[in-house]
Structures are given as structure tokens and as C-alpha cells.
Amino acid sequence: MIISLYNHVFRSKIVPKASEVLQCYIRHRNYPSWTSYFIHQYDCLNDQFGQSHFEFDVDGRNYHVLRTGCFPYIKYHCTQRIKTNDLSYENRLYTFFKIFNLGIPTLMYGLAAIFLIRHHETININQYGPVKIYFLIKENYGASF
Template sequence: MLISLYNHLFRSKLLPQASEILRCHIRQRKYPPWTSYFISQYSCLNDQFGKSHFEFDVDGRNYHILRTGCFPYIKYHCTQRMKTYDLTYENRLYTFFKIFNLGIPTLMYGLAAIFLIRHYEIVNTKQHGSVKIYFLLKENYGASH
């Protein structure tokens, strides 16, 4: 509760929501068939906390999102696809695995990413300016699935 109040009063005025960055990145890339990136947890408000597997709409285009917190980052893997069915069951299953494993694999993934990240790009948001997102490798803009 205290963290929520802190985020609402102070950080929300300074930082964009993770969903805004995701939407801006996809638009900036001109709706790619897929993308996969990291964002620093300190660069955004984590408005998608607890969501691991879900559908996300960007200007009428549907993206299948796999997402995990991996300190000090949040990792997104996004694939454009037609909306098919409710992903609530899969989301709960992935969340269960994270809790069951005490978050250790995601922590290790985040710590390894610190050393493996080789590229970054700037995402421009409307209200909060630019934000860096990170990639293990530079993505090929023309690549398909």
C-alpha cells in the first residue's frame, strides 16, 4: 500500500507506464511482426504487474505478450497475431511457476542480462519524453516471425 501511494504521488508524474512504452515502441517500429526487449524497472511505472501472458491492442493490431520481471529489468516478448482466446489460465500458470521457483530463475535472467545486453534504442513517449529500452542483439526490422 505504501509503495502504491509513493508511486501514485511521486513517480507517476515523472515516469511513463510500461504499457505506454510498449505501445510507443510498437508504433515507432511501425507495427513489427515481433519484438523482444528489456526496460529498466526504474524507467517506468510497472502498470502491468502480475501479467505474464496476455493480449495487448495497439491501434487495432493485436499483440501476444510474454512478460516477466527480471530484476533490474522487465522483459517483453511481443508477437503480432489475431486475437484468439482468453489467456487468463496461461497467465496464472506462468505466475504460479514464478512463485513456485521463488523468482530465482527470473532474477538470474535479469542479472545475466546486465552483461549480455548489446544494444539499446530510444522510445519517445508523448508525456514523459524519451526512454531507453535494451536488446540482447540489434533486431532486424524487416524480419518476420
């Protein structure tokens, strides 16, 4: 709630929701079997705050999403899978580990990513314009697992 209020009051530009960026990127990639990317926290509204493992539907295709805030980024790892009954247990477990570790590993991951990111792509979000997403390495668009 507080983060959402901050985003709306102190942003100098209007930015898309993180879920909109995720949806647009998956469509842009033509529904890949998996993908993994970073987005700057300041380039989107973090509407999925507190969600670490969840299902996300894009045009009838189900994705399992592992997500973490790793300052100054938000990291997404998405895998196309069949829909499961409930991921709330795993979500709570991952959130517990983040809190138990005081967020230090995720902070270190984000700071390391600053130096390790080697590739970026620009995704055009219709009403918001271009948004950059970042990768540790360039993804092979034809790859599957």
C-alpha cells in the same frame, strides 16, 4: 498496489506506464510481427504487474505478450497474432511457475541481462520525454517469423 504506491511516492521523476512504452515502441517499429526487449524497472510505472501472458491491442492490431519482471528490468516478448478467447489459464500457469521457483530464475535472467545487453534504443514518449529500451542483440527491422 504496494508497488504502485511506492512508484508514485518515491519516484524522483515522472515516468510513463510500461504499457505506454510498449505501445509507443510498437508504433515506432511500424507494427512488427514480433519484438523482444527489456526496460529498466525504474524507467516506467509497472502498470502490468502480475501479468505474464496477455493480449495487448495497438491501433487495432493484436499482440500476444509474454512479460516478466527480471530485476532490474522488465522483459517483453511480443508477437502479432489473431485475437484469442482467453489467455488467463496460461497467465496463471506462468505466474504459478514464477512463484513456485521463488522468482530465482527471473532474478538470474535479469542479472545476466546486465552483462549480455548489447544494444539500446531511445523512444520518445510525448509527455514524458525519452525512455531507453534495451536488447540482447540489435533487432532486424525487416525480419518476420
